[in-house]
Amino acid sequence: xxxxxxxxxxxxxxxxxxxxxxxxxxxxxxxxxNGSAFxxxxxxxxxGAGGQPLRMRLINAGEASYPGGWAGYRAVASYDREHWFxxxxxxxxxxxxxxxxxxxxxxxxxYFAPYSHExxxxxxxxxxxxxxxxxxxxxxxxxxxxxxxxxxxxxxxGRCVIWVTARQHPGETMAEWCAxxxxxxxxxxxxxxxxxxLEQAVIYMVPNMNPDGSVRGHLRTNAIGAxxxxxWETPSLERSPEVYCVRQRMEQTGVDLxxxxxxxxxxxxxFISGQAGAPWVEANILEQEVQFGRDLQAVNADFQLxxxxxxxxxxAETMTIAAFWVGRRFSCPAMTLxxxxxxxxLRPDPLQGWSPERSQxxxxxxxDPILAWLGRSLDRS
Numbered sequence: 001x002x003x004x005x006x007x008x009x010x011x012x013x014x015x016x017x018x019x020x021x022x023x024x025x026x027x028x029x030x031x032x033x034n035g036s037a038f039x040x041x042x043x044x045x046x047x048g049a050g051g052q053p054l055r056m057r058l059i060n061a062g063e064a065s066y067p068g069g070w071a072g073y074r075a076v077a078s079y080d081r082e083h084w085f086x087x088x089x090x091x092x093x094x095x096x097x098x099x100x101x102x103x104x105x106x107x108x109x110x111y112f113a114p115y116s117h118e119x120x121x122x123x124x125x126x127x128x129x130x131x132x133x134x135x136x137x138x139x140x141x142x143x144x145x146x147x148x149x150x151x152x153x154x155x156x157x158g159r160c161v162i163w164v165t166a167r168q169h170p171g172e173t174m175a176e177w178c179a180x181x182x183x184x185x186x187x188x189x190x191x192x193x194x195x196x197x198l199e200q201a202v203i204y205m206v207p208n209m210n211p212d213g214s215v216r217g218h219l220r221t222n223a224i225g226a227x228x229x230x231x232w233e234t235p236s237l238e239r240s241p242e243v244y245c246v247r248q249r250m251e252q253t254g255v256d257l258x259x260x261x262x263x264x265x266x267x268x269x270x271f272i273s274g275q276a277g278a279p280w281v282e283a284n285i286l287e288q289e290v291q292f293g294r295d296l297q298a299v300n301a302d303f304q305l306x307x308x309x310x311x312x313x314x315x316a317e318t319m320t321i322a323a324f325w326v327g328r329r330f331s332c333p334a335m336t337l338x339x340x341x342x343x344x345x346l347r348p349d350p351l352q353g354w355s356p357e358r359s360q361x362x363x364x365x366x367x368d369p370i371l372a373w374l375g376r377s378l379d380r381s
Contacts, residue, residue, distance in 0.1 A: 004052075008044040012114045012170075014217030015044035018059065023049060026056040030064065033218040035225020040064040040265060041171030043110040043217060050105035055097065062094025065219060069265030070096055073342050074353060076113055079104050084113040086353045112263070112341050113356045115173040115180075117145075117215050120208050123180055124148050130187050132198065139237075139245035142223040143212040147245050150205045152186050153198035160201040160256040160374060165246065165322065168228040169220045170213030172263030174339045177356040179207040179261055181363030193367050200374050204253060209242050229260075230317055232325035243322075250326065257373060258326045258334040259366065268345040270303045270362060272296070273336040275327045277311025278318060288333040288373065295369035300362055302344055333373070337366075 004023055008015040008031075018027035026046075032039040042058065061070060070091035075098045076084040087100040087109070098109060127133045127150050134151040141147060155161070166179040183205060186194050197203075208214060212223040221227050226240045235243035264271075274289035275281040297303045318324045327334030339362065343353035352358075 004049050005047040006044055007047070008217065010045070011116050011118065011215055012041075012043050012173075012217045013045075014039075014042050023052045024055050026054060028056060028058050029060045030058055031217065033213070033221045033225060034216065034223065036221045036227070038065045038218070038220040038225075038227070040066055040069065041111045041217060041219040043108070043114055045106065045108050046102065047106050049102055049107065051101065051103070053099070053101045055099050056109070058096040058098070059094075061091065061096035066265035067091075069341060072268065072345075076110050076353075077102070078108045078110075078113075079106065081108055081114075084110070084355065085351055111171060112173050112354075113177070115167075115176040115208075115214070115356075117211060120176065120211065120214075123183070123207060124150065127152075127183060127187065132187060136249075138249055139241055141212045141242055143215070145211045145215075147211075147242055148206070148208075149246075149249060150183070150207070151202060152183070152205060153202040155202045155253070160377060161254050162201050162203045162257045162259075162370065163250060163253075163255050163326070164203060164205045164259045164261065165209050166205075166207050166261035167214065168209040168242075168260065168322065169262060170208075170210045170216075171219035172339075173214075174263045174341075174354065174356070174359040175261035176207055177359035178337070178339065178363035179205060181360030182366050183207070183363075184360070185364040185367055191367075193371055197367055197371050197374065200378070201256075201370075204249070206246055209246065229262075229322055230320040232322050233320045247325075250330075255326055255330040255334075256332050256377070257370070258323065258330075258332060260322045260334075260336045261363075262336055262338050263341055264338040265341050267307060267338070268340050268342045269307050270337070270339050270344060271305070271308035273309045273313075273323070273338060275324060275334060277313070278324055278328070280328050282331070285327065285331070285333055288376070289335055291376070292333065292335065292369045292373055295372045296365060299368040300365035302347060302358055302362055303365070304344075304346065308338070337362075 016029040074086040166175040231240035323334040
């Protein structure tokens with residue numbers, strides 16, 4: 001029997017090893033985000049366990065930020081870091097227990113399929129090869145990484161301005177998978193719907209709002225523990241430069257429609273959270289948001305309308321949240337699209353659960369409700 005090693009010293013890695021001496025009782029702890037109390041994301045490698053039944057206990061799971069998210073949850077695993085599949089997982093007595101017998105000596109486990117910083121850089125580089133795309137460096141993160149903005153299409157008088165941001169919370173990797181799906185379809189010259197959209201609008205996209213937190217293996221915060229989706233009212237270069245520079249660019253371009261891509265730890269479904277419950281929002285804006293959801297459901301059966309956040313859920317924090325700040329500042333539809341960590345319970349996938357592939361397809365589907373919204377906008381004008 002080979003010696004088992006557990007490590008997380010890589011991009012988005014997160015685990016602390018308590019005891020890995022016995023395959024049947026590996027004890028681990030999830031590391032807390034630097035400078036905050038948030039934690040739930042984990043991502044680690046087990047080496048030397050091929051053919052051995054593993055029982056891995058994440059002993060501080062009960063203290064995680066969203067313990068309700070462990071109900072019905074299954075961890076993901078991968079041998080090649082490309083294909084991720086679900087493995088047996090259960091939560092009991094404050095511990096998340098992952099049981100799996102790997103076929104190979106090297107295997108990775110994670111909270112959800114990771115989206116690496118290298119893949120992010122590849123996405124930006126690949127997009128830059130298109131003559132439809134402009135790349136802007138908006139500024140730097142606290143760790144010195146570039147904050148990158150993609151402009152898809154031409155900014156021209158009379159064209160609608162659409163903004164898409166993803167992964168303010170770095171552990172919500174499905175958000176960048178979703179952004180990749182949208183971007184890939186937008187750049188498909190054979191997709192007539194994408195061509196039509198870019199004839200009428202310009203899209204500004206930030207595929208990863210929080211590269212520092214992503215590389216550090218954080219769940220929810222940037223390098224110093226700032227929750228970026230609570231920074232939109234008063235961002236600063238010292239605490240939240242990521243939001244500061246994006247907000248500054250929005251002021252220059254204006255915003256006619258805004259989508260912020262996220263993941264929800266607890267709810268087993270895809271849903272949109274709009275501005276319902278905000279005292280300033282006008283009825284016609286709310287109706288546009290509701291109709292956007294209907295149009296998305298019509299083209300993707302992985303999306304549903306029955307469940308989501310109740311109006312007024314965020315209370316005093318409302319104006320610190322991206323969709324609410326943007327919606328109020330620019331008097332436009334501004335929505336948060338949430339995807340599950342668990343699976344979509346009405347259309348479950350026993351092998352992968354909610355996956356990168358389904359996230360990408362949901363992202364690609366966004367073109368259709370955006371086009372429908374554009375058509376109604378032209379009618380209103």
